[in-house]
Each structure stands twice: as structure tokens, then as C-alpha cells.
Amino acid sequence: MSILSKFSLKNTTSGLSKMWIKILNLENSLFPALKEELRVEELSHKEQKFIKILDFAQIEKNITVVSITNTPKDREEIARAFIAKSVYNIQTTRDLIDRLHCDRTLRILCGWRYKSDIPSESKLANSGFAKQKVSLKI
Numbered sequence: 001m002s003i004l005s006k007f008s009l010k011n012t013t014s015g016l017s018k019m020w021i022k023i024l025n026l027e028n029s030l031f032p033a034l035k036e037e038l039r040v041e042e043l044s045h046k047e048q049k050f051i052k053i054l055d056f057a058q059i060e061k062n063i064t065v066v067s068i069t070n071t072p073k074d075r076e077e078i079a080r081a082f083i084a085k086s087v088y089n090i091q092t093t094r095d096l097i098d099r100l101h102c103d104r105t106l107r108i109l110c111g112w113r114y115k116s117d118i119p120s121e122s123k124l125a126n127s128g129f130a131k132q133k134v135s136l137k138i
Helices: 003-038 045-057 072-087 093-102 104-110 121-125
Strands: none
Touching: 003 045, 003 104, 045 072, 045 104, 072 093, 072 104, 072 121, 093 104, 093 121
């Protein structure tokens, strides 16, 4: 084995180790704190998957701010909602809004505390994420 391949393998192993440590940290500290904060017995498999994707994607660092259409806060929440749409395999933006209205945990994970905070279908559709299928620099 050449020195180059040993070096590459070492870096890959180190990166994987860091990723596993991050996952274990999420599962052992963040998930219990979220369950307590959200007042739920357990987080579903999809909720856990969604949280892990949000953590790894760090969308807040990758959102382009377009102050003409939406405030930066709205764009982050909308981006999270469209990631949820993909994770939960929700077909339409209307179905996403309906799900956010009836699923308190998902709504809060996306960043909206109250049902009344959820943007209209037209605002979500015009956000740019609907057409791009959340094409972020992830």
C-alpha cells in the first residue's frame, strides 16, 4: 500500500469517526432534550432522520438571503419545510402545509411555533425552493 493510499484511508476513517461521534451525540443528548422540550414520549424514525439531516446540512449557512421576497428567517423555515417534504415523501406543497397544520412536532422542527405562523401556499411556492427541490449547497 502506498503512502498516499494510507493517508487517504486515514483521513476517510477520521471523517467517518467524527460523523459517528456527531450522530451519537445527537442521539444521546439532543434527542432527549428535544423530547423534553416538545413534550413527546418518543421521536419517530422520520423525525430523527429529519433532525439529523438538518444538523448535517446546516441550511442556515447555505441560504441565500433575498430580502425582496422573504425575510431571512422565513427562508430558513421554508427551506426546513421543503427538506421535511422530501424526508416525509410529501407530494405537494398543499399537502406539506396540511401536514404542518396537524403535526405540531414537525411544525416546531421547521421553526413555526403556531399554526398561524405557517406561510401561505403561494408564499411557499414562490420561495424558490418548491421549483428547485431545495437545491442547497449541501
